[in-house]
Amino acid sequence: MAYITEKGLEDGKAEARILTKHGVETQVMDAEELQALDPEIESRAIGGIFYPQDAHLTPHKFVNGLATHIQRNGVKFHSAEAIGFESSDQQLRKVITTKGDIEAEQVVIAAGSWSPLLGQELGINLPIQPAKGYSITFKRPETSPTVGISLAESKVAVTPMGDRLRFAGTLELAGLDFAINKRRVQAILNAVPKYMPQLDPSNLEVLEIWRGLRPCSPDGLPFLGRSRFYKNLIIAAGHAMIGISLGPITGKLVTQITREETPMVDLAAMSPERFK
Incomplete structure (x- = not known):
């Protein structure tokens, strides 16, 4: 500085x-x-x-390198636009996309500034500007x-x-x-x-x-955690100007949530439903 x-x-x-x-x-x-x-x-x-x-890095090289690494470890990418969901019994059953429906056991909304649009489809208020x-x-x-x-x-x-x-x-x-x-x-x-x-x-x-x-977000904190409306929905959005910095720890926390482990960080202040 x-x-x-x-x-x-x-x-x-x-x-x-x-x-x-x-x-x-x-x-x-x-x-x-x-x-x-x-x-x-x-x-x-x-x-x-x-x-x-x-430290500093070149963002696109980091993201491309990360994508290559996880693909080599068995992760598959589906490039499509999410336009809705199918749900029952407080569970999301399918993600509806422009290239077909995707069935999922766990769903993570991590769409940055577009996350509120997906939240609206589910009746979830994400006041992200x-x-x-x-x-x-x-x-x-x-x-x-x-x-x-x-x-x-x-x-x-x-x-x-x-x-x-x-x-x-x-x-x-x-x-x-x-x-x-x-x-x-x-x-x-x-x-x-x-x-x-x-x-x-x-x-x-x-x-x-x-x-x-x-x-x-209004309070400067990201939205991070399980939704109380859908048992298999996790929100991870609202990282403002430090998405690259917070991305790795967010990924770690999302992994712990999906595995039903206790997150290494107290997520109470980042509750996805803290704004009614």
Whole structure:
């Protein structure tokens, strides 16, 4: 986390103190120490918070690699759109899709921002709001950050990804809308040189402008657990802007639920029916 204002830095320190109490390793750095993390890139930050336990990855490579791994271990994918369900005796018997019906012993709704549409089919209220975010990916320049950086006041993330460099940010509440708001894209680009003047987006080669919908809940917690309306239905949605981070532990918890094991985390606060 890099800060260019005293207020921002003080807020960052306060957050770091809370996280430290919960076991997250943090290091408060002055401008010189922050610059030393990436000496090739000039930084205008007056200080920052370094999280040694954090990491970054290339999302599509992670997801594709995971898919390949589980396919090799016997998992089969059925690519279709779910449009309804058949149920009886508080059990879901079939998932109705655009490519035929699928019988299942256990059903998991993990459709991100589209989960409320499936919930409606079952009379379940999932108040998830799609929050559109943008990223702009460039061909990585010769002089480039080697560490992922969050430009704190601007809420923009700068992430090196192999031969690419990605700037990402914003949160736009516009429903299930994939239109690109050029003003928001430009706001991301304008923020970067304020922190790192060498990274002028106008001098970089654009590879892709992307947008996606992050599923946000009213209280910031995901919906995770069994439904009380259907004995074999599990909800796992609403992970907001940290789906990649929470994905692995969510998968572990869903596995424990399907096996009727005690989840390693108390899921009471994440009950799928906590909003009536």
